[in-house]
Amino acid sequence: MQRIHRIIDTIQHELWPLPILGIAIGLLLGLGLPALDAALPEARGLVSSGVFGGSPEAARAILTTITGSVVTVTTLTFSMTIVLLQLASTQYTPRLLRTFTGDTVVHVTLAVFLGTFAYSLAVLRTVRSSTADHDAFVPAISVSFAFVLAIAVVVLLVVFLTHITRNIRLETILADVAAEGRSALARAYRNSRPGLPPIPDHPAEPIPSSGTGFVGHVETEALAGLAAERGWVISFEITPGDFVTTNQTLARVRNTASPHHLTADDVGLLVSRVNAAVIVGRERTTVQDPRFPIQQIVDIYNRALSPGVNDSTTALHCLNYLGSLLGAIAGSDVRHALECDDGGTVRVFMPRPTFTELASLILHDAVAFGRDQVAIVDKSFAMLREASLCDTSRRYTAEIEALVDDLAAMVPLGDFSPRDAEQLRFSIDAARRAAVSAAGHPHLIADFRS
Structure with a gap:
């Protein structure tokens, strides 16, 4: 399932497959x-009488016109796509390029x-004029x-133009x-499972990375089978x-049944299998990384409040959608990920x-x-x-209370004016x-996840 998602x-995010x-x-x-x-001359004759009944020269002219026109339209589409990517990169954040592609x-x-x-082009090569050797x-x-x-x-061109003008809007991007x-x-x-799993205090063998880049995906399911077979526990540090x-x-890998170090052959096998399971690439993805979409919106927010832009309305729009994600997080069981064997023993531990x-x-x-800015601070504590x-x-009562105290110390x-300061104190206390x-309001969870 993990590999299918990847x-x-x-x-979905490469321009070339489709x-x-x-x-x-x-x-x-x-x-x-x-x-x-x-193979069907009678059907061809029926189509010729009802739809197209032109000569070979007319067929060539139609196909040539279609070929040339489509090349022009395709060039226009590619150009507009590149302009859209450039605009999104410069106006919002370069990390949005993946969303547009x-x-x-x-x-x-x-x-x-x-x-x-x-x-x-393929049909054009089959059109033949009458010669001495061929009809x-x-x-x-x-x-x-x-x-x-x-x-x-033509219809798709109109749809594309409509779609691209809608997608460049900030509200659509954030949604x-x-x-x-x-x-x-x-x-x-x-x-995910609550708390940390009990892991034997046996010697742990570090497994080094063989590549450099962002961790996009870790196929823990494949490693769980190997760990269960050998009696290991694989604890990821990334x-x-x-x-x-x-x-x-x-x-780091431990042998649950023995306090001894793993053999050199076992370590070699683990280095190969773990590096094969950890997919490293040049850019971050959202397959298993819940922080990346949040970082994209935060980047837009930061750019909106930069001295050269100072667009508080855009910043508030960003906070609205960040608030929806925070609500979804608060309504979820945000814990570390585990893979267990059939007996319930933890075999792979992945920090989240x-x-x-x-x-x-x-x-x-x-x-x-x-x-x-009063509106920004007020919205932050409302979130x-x-x-x-x-x-x-x-689940997160203590964490939310600590966050309130930490953020309040930054304000x-x-x-602020006495009136604004009083409003902010009320928001912080609330x-x-x-x-x-x-x-709590259980219905809010459904609202945030809709």
Whole structure:
């Protein structure tokens, strides 16, 4: 299942898989439909009388026009996509590029455009004029289908233009990233367990990394089978989203049945298998990293409050969506991930970001960069109050109370007017009261996750 998620993520966030598939389908149709035309002369004649009945020269002209036009439209689409990526990178954050390259509409549009181009070229080669050796051949069915594809290209161009103008809006970007964040949270904490597992205090063998880059994915399920077979416990010291370097310790392995060190052969096997399970890449992904979508929104927030921009409205929009993620986190069991064998013995331990780490990532910059603005500070403590209401199981009462105290210490109440300072004191006290209160609103969890 973990590997399937990784493959799906790769297909979704690379620009080439669907366009390549479109070209392949276009070529297959361009070879198959003319053969069907040749095999069904009666159907070809029916199409010729009702849809396309032109000469070979007319068929060539139509196919040539379609081919040239589609190339032009495809070039325009690529250009607009590149401009969109550049705009998102400079205006919001470079870490949003992955979100835009994963846009399904862009992938489908490019696939249809390039598939139509490949199809038209393939059909064009089958059109024959009458010669001394051959009769004229006009694949009427194939040419008619090319006409249908040309109409589809025009419709998709309009859809693409509408879609791209909507997607460049800040509200759409934040909604998409927040939705991806909720999905990342569900994947990251799917097999979490409360507390730390009991691990024997036996000698641990460090397993070094063989690569450098961001940890995008760790296939713990595959390692759990090996650990159960050999009687090992694999305790990772990294988590998806971390940056690792060559020879950095990825994990430590203990033999649960023996206090002795692992043999050299066992260590060699573990180095190979653990490095194969830890997928390292050039960029972060959201497959198992719940911090990355949060960091994307925080980056937009920080840029909005930078001295050169100073856009508090954009910052508040970011806090709205960060608040929705904080509510989802508070309503979840945010614990470390474990893989157990059939007997319930822990075989793989994977540390995950704790509630405090995720909440601090969301709120620290909000208060640090916006502490001189009443609306920003007030919203930050309102987010903690809402998170307390979502924490219906009261798992994070102490953590939320500590966060309220830490963030309150960062707010210079003396720099505000008496009225604003009083409002902020009320917000801070309300967040603190909500943290220690036993009352919660279960319906808020569904609201945040919707």
